[in-house]
Amino acid sequence: MNKRQVIVTLTCLFLGIKLSMAEERPNVIVVMADDLGYADLGSYGQRVIQTPNLDQMAAEGVRFTDCYSGAPVCAPARSVLMTGQHTGHTTVRGNFGKGGVKGLGGGEGSVPLKADDNCLAQVMKDAGYVTVSRTPVFNPI
Numbered sequence: 001m002n003k004r005q006v007i008v009t010l011t012c013l014f015l016g017i018k019l020s021m022a023e024e025r026p027n028v029i030v031v032m033a034d035d036l037g038y039a040d041l042g043s044y045g046q047r048v049i050q051t052p053n054l055d056q057m058a059a060e061g062v063r064f065t066d067c068y069s070g071a072p073v074c075a076p077a078r079s080v081l082m083t084g085q086h087t088g089h090t091t092v093r094g095n096f097g098k099g100g101v102k103g104l105g106g107g108e109g110s111v112p113l114k115a116d117d118n119c120l121a122q123v124m125k126d127a128g129y130v131t132v133s134r135t136p137v138f139n140p141i
Contacts, residue, residue, distance in 0.1 A: 028124065032081060034074040082119045091117055
């Protein structure tokens with residue numbers, strides 16, 4: 001099994017998906033939200049803040065009740081999720097770093113993934129999925 005096949009397999013296991021060669025494959029939606037706690041969504045018990053769209057997705061799909069973040073801060077946590085690598089191997093190991101670039105939504109020092117980093121979107125494309133990225137750039141500073 002090559003590296004790409006291992007990443008696809010582990011990613012799919014992580015997402016609770018069993019890949020098959022059937023014509024119809026499950027839709028996969030990855031939502032990455034910084035600082036979102038377990039009980040911040042209605043589908044997990046939130047009563048004050050309303051999250052009807054996410055609650056509907058949870059009702060119609062797979063709902064996870066146990067998980068861990070790959071890192072204690074947002075940038076490497078996203079990198080770990082999207083590359084399948086642990087923080088010792090991923091390009092992004094902190095929110096800001098040496099060799100970072102200016103103007104990527106996080107300000108000066110943001111460390112982007114490298115062009116040759118193997119990401120979930122490419123792995124899914126290679127497995128026959130059509131991928132769409134909806135990544136908003138948000139800089140509260």
